[in-house]
Amino acid sequence: MATTHRPKDPQRREKIIAATLDVIAEHGIAGTTHRRIAAAAEVPLGSMTYYFSGMEELLTEAFMLMATTVSRRYMEIMDAATTREEAREAVVEVITGDIWETPRTLTLSYELYAFSIKNERVREVIRHWMSQSRVAIGRHFDPMTTYALDAAVEGLTIHRSFQPEITRETVREIVDRLTREDEPPARL
Template structure:
């Protein structure tokens, strides 16, 4: 391939769109939605600023793609954790693991989740992402628990994961296990 003098050869970069989505999540975790711009994403992804519009029509489409990836990754984690449970005790332990593990409990994921919720609260189109995410999470839980327990566990999982991440002195795993057990144990 020859190029005109003074011009750089065109760079083949088949993974660029995915990299832009991943870098966008990193930028949102670091700077928040308000501090994430096309320019910052392009620089961090080492792509020309002009190529951003080739892949995304605007910043809203980029945020939608990034938050969709976050929701899908998290829902996949729910399905994996609960899909491997064969007995009620294993399902209970899977729920405890979701709350206490990295999938929901890492500072990065909690920050990204808060940013998504804040943006979705103001943008009804993004609520489709959160609605789909909740539906997938509840479907994974419903394999093991009745409908009212599924709804309660879904809220408990999120609430306890957030509390554990933000607390200066996070509740121990034993307290998480006790909370989950109280909800899943028939009365």
């Protein structure tokens, strides 16, 4: 497929980053190449080295975009809760709703975690992402419950991808059990 040269494309860098996520979702990190990304972004191959120093930088930027996008949606769901019961239901929605339900998002998250093993900058992206998750949850629950719920979000999304018998009702019961004894966080 021939690519079209667009001399004045101010969004080219962002298009490349977004296309990188598409390529990772389809081919995994091992199958992600500059050529595939350029084709998916419909940019000249030379754009890859113009905008990025190498594949590691590009993968890191792509995972940062993914983490920011997912984190934003996570925060929206948690911030919409105004009562403790709504906060519990928001956690259930984060686990079972549209954030993680797509094979693409799950694939990207698995690739992200695997890539972070050997990449400190990506580990920092994950730490920031987890921190943001805890901030969103912590608005509604005490610190220990917040950590437990954050771990439950991560773990249950993985388990649900392999065990479809873990239903929304099962997740709701787990969240209820984790939050039964917590104390409301102090308001500043």
